[in-house]
Amino acid sequence: MTLFDFWDVLVLGVVLGSLYAVIAIGYTLVYGVLQLLNFAHSEVFMTGGFGGVIALTLVVPVAAPSLAQSAGYVILGICTGALLGATVAFFLEKVAYRPLRRRNAPRLVFLITAIGASFFLYNLAGKLFGRNAMPMPRMYENRTVFTIFDTTINITQLLIICSGVLMLLIVDHVVNRTKLGSGIRAVAQDPEVASLMGVNIDKVVSRTFILGGLMGGAAGFLFGTTNQVFYTMGFLPGITAFAAAVLGGIGNVRGAMLGGMTLGIVEAFTVDVFGDAWRYFGAFGALVLVLMIRPTGILGERVARTA
Amino acid sequence: MTATDNTPTTGAAGPIGSKRAAEAARLRRTAWYANPRFKRLAALMGVALVGAQVTGEQGTNRDIFHAMRENMTGPGLWLWVGACLLIWVVREFLRAPVANAWSTARRAGTGPAERARTVWRRDPRLRMLALTALLVFLIVLPFLVSRHWQQVLVDQIAIYVLLAIGLNVVVGWAGMLDLGFIAFFAIGAYSAAFWTGSLPVAPPFELNNFAVIPIAVITCLVAGVLLGAPTLRLRGDYLAIVTLGFHEIVYLMAKNWVEFTGGTRGASVDRFSIDLGFFSYQWGLDPRPYYWLQLGFIVALLVLFIRLEHSRVGRAWTAIREDEVAAAATGVDTVRFKLLAFAIGASTSGVAGVVYASKLGFINSEFFIVLFSVLVLSYVIFGGMGSIPGVLLGTAILIWLPEFLRDTVPAQDRYMYLGALLVIMMIYRPQGLWPSRRRVRELHMAEEGTATRAMPAAGGRPATTGGDTPS
Numbered sequence: 001m002t003l004f005d006f007w008d009v010l011v012l013g014v015v016l017g018s019l020y021a022v023i024a025i026g027y028t029l030v031y032g033v034l035q036l037l038n039f040a041h042s043e044v045f046m047t048g049g050f051g052g053v054i055a056l057t058l059v060v061p062v063a064a065p066s067l068a069q070s071a072g073y074v075i076l077g078i079c080t081g082a083l084l085g086a087t088v089a090f091f092l093e094k095v096a097y098r099p100l101r102r103r104n105a106p107r108l109v110f111l112i113t114a115i116g117a118s119f120f121l122y123n124l125a126g127k128l129f130g131r132n133a134m135p136m137p138r139m140y141e142n143r144t145v146f147t148i149f150d151t152t153i154n155i156t157q158l159l160i161i162c163s164g165v166l167m168l169l170i171v172d173h174v175v176n177r178t179k180l181g182s183g184i185r186a187v188a189q190d191p192e193v194a195s196l197m198g199v200n201i202d203k204v205v206s207r208t209f210i211l212g213g214l215m216g217g218a219a220g221f222l223f224g225t226t227n228q229v230f231y232t233m234g235f236l237p238g239i240t241a242f243a244a245a246v247l248g249g250i251g252n253v254r255g256a257m258l259g260g261m262t263l264g265i266v267e268a269f270t271v272d273v274f275g276d277a278w279r280y281f282g283a284f285g286a287l288v289l290v291l292m293i294r295p296t297g298i299l300g301e302r303v304a305r306t307a
Numbered sequence: 308m309t310a311t312d313n314t315p316t317t318g319a320a321g322p323i324g325s326k327r328a329a330e331a332a333r334l335r336r337t338a339w340y341a342n343p344r345f346k347r348l349a350a351l352m353g354v355a356l357v358g359a360q361v362t363g364e365q366g367t368n369r370d371i372f373h374a375m376r377e378n379m380t381g382p383g384l385w386l387w388v389g390a391c392l393l394i395w396v397v398r399e400f401l402r403a404p405v406a407n408a409w410s411t412a413r414r415a416g417t418g419p420a421e422r423a424r425t426v427w428r429r430d431p432r433l434r435m436l437a438l439t440a441l442l443v444f445l446i447v448l449p450f451l452v453s454r455h456w457q458q459v460l461v462d463q464i465a466i467y468v469l470l471a472i473g474l475n476v477v478v479g480w481a482g483m484l485d486l487g488f489i490a491f492f493a494i495g496a497y498s499a500a501f502w503t504g505s506l507p508v509a510p511p512f513e514l515n516n517f518a519v520i521p522i523a524v525i526t527c528l529v530a531g532v533l534l535g536a537p538t539l540r541l542r543g544d545y546l547a548i549v550t551l552g553f554h555e556i557v558y559l560m561a562k563n564w565v566e567f568t569g570g571t572r573g574a575s576v577d578r579f580s581i582d583l584g585f586f587s588y589q590w591g592l593d594p595r596p597y598y599w600l601q602l603g604f605i606v607a608l609l610v611l612f613i614r615l616e617h618s619r620v621g622r623a624w625t626a627i628r629e630d631e632v633a634a635a636a637t638g639v640d641t642v643r644f645k646l647l648a649f650a651i652g653a654s655t656s657g658v659a660g661v662v663y664a665s666k667l668g669f670i671n672s673e674f675f676i677v678l679f680s681v682l683v684l685s686y687v688i689f690g691g692m693g694s695i696p697g698v699l700l701g702t703a704i705l706i707w708l709p710e711f712l713r714d715t716v717p718a719q720d721r722y723m724y725l726g727a728l729l730v731i732m733m734i735y736r737p738q739g740l741w742p743s744r745r746r747v748r749e750l751h752m753a754e755e756g757t758a759t760r761a762m763p764a765a766g767g768r769p770a771t772t773g774g775d776t777p778s
Contacts, residue, residue, distance in 0.1 A: 037544050050371075057371060091353075099734045103754050109737050111484050111547055112688055115681060116729025123723035128360055128375060130368035131719070235677075239555070242548060277563040284552040284559075291549050292537035 007151040009272045010265065015157045015226070017264020018164025022219040023241035024248070024256035025171050026089075026212030032188035032251040033208050035107070039114040040092055042238020043121035044085045044213050048220025049136075049229040050129055051084030052077035056137040070140035074159065077139065077221045085217015086210045092117055093209040098202070118234075126231035133230035136221075160222045167215055168257050174211065175253050184208055188251060236280050240267065243287035249297030258298060344399055351395050355387035361727070362387075365717060445602060449595040456710075461594040463706045465601035466663050470683045471702045472608060472695065473655025478684065479693030479746075480616060481648035482628030483539075486680050487550030490557040491527045491653040493675035495660020496576075497561065497568060498523040500670055503577045508567050516579045516665040523657040531653030532646060539645045554677055561672035573671025576664045590665075597666050604662065608655060613695060615651075624648055629749055678722065685725050689732060691739025693746050701740055 023045055030038040055076050065073065096117045100110055144152040175181040183204040186194035195201050223237060244263045248255025263283055270282030290297070339345060359378045366374030378384060397405060427433060449457050470492060477485045500506050502522060504513040514522070538549045561568045568574070579590040579600065590596050615621055623644045626634035635641045664670045690701020709721040716724075732739070738747045 035544075037548060054371060096730050096734070105733070105737060106750070106753050107544060108478075108482060108484055108692075109733050109750075111544060112684070113730050113733040115486070115684070116726045116733065119681060119726030120723055120730060121726070123720070123726060124357075124361060127363075127720060127723060128366045129371045130366045130374075132368045134368040134371070239548075239551065243552070246545075246548070278559065281556065281559050284556045287552045288534075288549055288556070291541060291545055295541045295545060 005151060007149040009268050011151055011153060011157060012271075013265030013268030014261065015160050015264070016267055017261035018161050018168075019219050019223055019260075020237065020241045020244045020264050021257040021260025022164050022167050022215045022222075023237060024245040024260045025168070025253060026216040027242050027245040028248070028250055028253060028256040029175075029184065029208050029212045031245070033184060033191075033205050034097070034101075034110075036097070036110050037114065037242070038212075039111070039238075040096075040118040040121060041089075041212065041216055042234030042241075043118050043125075044089045044092070044216040044234075045220040045223070045238060045241075046122060046125060046231065046234035047088045048081035048085040048217030049224035049233055050125060050220075051081040051217060052221035052224050053129075053134060053136060053229050054084075055080035056139065060137075065140060073139035077136075077225075078163065078218050081221030081224075082214040082218040085215075085220060086213035088121070089209040089213025089216065090206060092121075093206055098205075101205075122231050122234060129231065131231060133228035133233075135228050136224045139225075156225050160226065163218070163222060167218060171211070171215060171253060172257075180204070180207055180211075236283075239287070240280065240283040243283055243290065246287065246295075247290045247297055249299040252297065252299050255297055255299035262298075347398070348395050351391040352388065355384070355391040358387045358391075359384040361720075361723060442606070446599070449598050454594075457594040457598065459706070459710050461597045461601065461666060463710075464703055465598060465605065466659055466666075467683060467686060467706060468605055468699060468702050469601065469608070469659040469662065470656055471686045471690070471698050472605070472612060473652045473659065474683050474687050475693065475695070475698045476612060476615075476648050476655070477652035478687055479691075479698070479743075480621065480624040480628065481645055482624075483645060483649065484544065484547040484684075485550050485649070485652060486547050486677075486684065487534075487552075487554035487557075488652065488656050488683055489675050489677070489680040490550070490554040491530065491656035492660040492663070492679075493557050493561055494527050494530055495523040495657030496664035496670050496674070497660075498526050498657070499661040499664040500574050500576045503665075505574050505576045506567060507565075507569060507574070515582075516577060516661065517581070520658055520661050523661045524654040527653040527657030527660075528650045531650040535646050535649040536642075539642055539649065551677065551680075554680055558672060558675055558677065561675055568672065571672055573669055575669050576667070578668050579665045597662075601662060604658065608658075609695065620644065620647065625745065682722075682725065685729050688729060689740060691742040691746065694739065694741055694743035697739050697741035697743070704740075 023041070026041045026044065027038060030036055030041065056073060059073070059076065096113050097110065100113060140155055142155050144154050146153055173181075175184060183194070183199050184207075186197065186199050187201055187204050187208075191201055194204075220234070223233070227233070240263055241260060244259035245256045246259070247262060248257065248259030250256075263286060266282050266286060267279060271279050274281070340349075359381075360375070363378030363381065363383050364374045449460065452460070470488065474485065474488050477483050477488075497506070499516060499519045501508070502510050502514045502519045503516060504510055534549065534553050535546075538546050562570055564570070565572075579597070581588045588596075590600070616624075623634070623639045626637070626639050627641050627644060631641055663674075686702040686705050687698050688701075689705055690699065691697025705725070709716070709718075712721075737750055
């Protein structure tokens, strides 16, 4: 029952929250276009973490990197994580979901496929890279950047918050301002009419997965810089991020961001008050409560299907 | 300039027309790599690459490239590539003879099979005879196998069969996805431990293990209703995630609430015993008496559930599963029947939990991880959702196979294969190993509705991505 400084905990919460928000976007985008709970998205996230480790092990960071080198490592890690995540997401859609979509399979079949794919992917990672946790290779000297309200903010925290916010801005722009974004929104509203209007549904779905995969993979790398990388690392953040997507109103991109932030902060305070063992209790409790009390989420659902 | 200049008939002869024809020909021509045949080859090579990783070496986190390096240079990759090439060649160039041979074999087989089926359907006495024979076989089964397999039979197969027939009610009959099934199993197991006075916290009065069963059923029923009542009103797939969250909460409580549950260190539980005054029996270390006890439970539950399936309730479940809106419109109280299915499943899981705890004589939180919920689900799906013989068979096979292969396949890899199996099953045979006839028809109906349903069917270019789809 140690009560740390409020601002300290809040910073931790915001760091977590920006990660959750970025992951939650992957869930919410896919849910928007396919009405599918993509359980395997947590494995996309995990792949991003391993992608970062692989890339950084290949370039072998020097002992005392200069500023430029550090920045290079970080960018390399984020890019590799994002690319690997997007690759996995792309093939996931192509191999596992597209045949089902073609056959117009029932919802249950989609869900089970998603669970099977998630199971397969994380156990494959456990087989390929070993089942013990590994740290991210050191990319920079983690030191305090500045102090605000007597709370120190170090490089990792700043990095996560900044890149998280940047990614959220990019996604928001893509979804609301670009041609792909209007395709995504059209398919989310009514796939049949969208395809009559000349939207190539296959392409839109595939690119939605890629967009979500990019975000998930990058988040996986960022998560790996604060925690360690291991084959089941996707599960709990994945569930939390899903809860965040539901909390904000699934199918709603800005809702996912809001929900992610909220759950990150809730989790940080849960850990602060009840101890680390109960870390995910808050998130799961929040998930169950949210679904029971307000299943449409804070910002409401854009997808108005109830069947 | 005449009007005919722009028409294709005159244009075809002129220089502009030939240019246009060439352009059209260029557009029609596809690059060799866009040929479906080579796309399929590329897909198969991808399968070979992944397959080599799947069956390859166990990696280590000290050298993360170790496994990949070994798999890419070892003989495994070449075996996979060879097998996939063979499949490709047979598929692309020898399709007709293979298909002919297959259909001849099928035709030869269908006649007798069809006759046997009609006899089977028409004669209830034959069915009773076969079922009795099966039951007798199952009763004497422990005498026929070694001690190791007796343990497997009792600790795994029988317990998971109990769980699977419970989950089948929820997933197979009512069509809801429950990912927290093991949570109720845990509740049952901890009830057994609590009421027999085995947990750190003393119960108000101690009970016999058999007397705990109704208590566990009621506890799980209440938990199931409390969890299900609010969520079952929502969209179907939210249930999956809520049950998953509930499972994780139960697991975290079992793990962290050490003063009550004993946490990861666990708690020992009394084994089954009967004391009726004139007759008393104590179940000990020999697995066989447990087996017969479990067989009794399974048969009793099966009789109950099969009667339920053919009752009003079962028909209501079928209606809900096939079309919930239509069912509600025709007067089926969908929420109530869904809740009933959910609660029945939960209490079955609770019974299994009591049996499990009272057999092992020890429980800890690690027996109730989320993995096992997915395992039970995969057993049900593999066998065939909604089909009792399918579920029994699926569970037995999927537990038997890894035990049988335990020397050739590393234990932890089996979950990877299970995941792959689930995906492949859903793509190629979603009805399962031994499906119920109704289920096959439902899936068929869903496929036929491709053009009219609102689910985003794959539109756009239908012919270009043949590499990943069957046939």
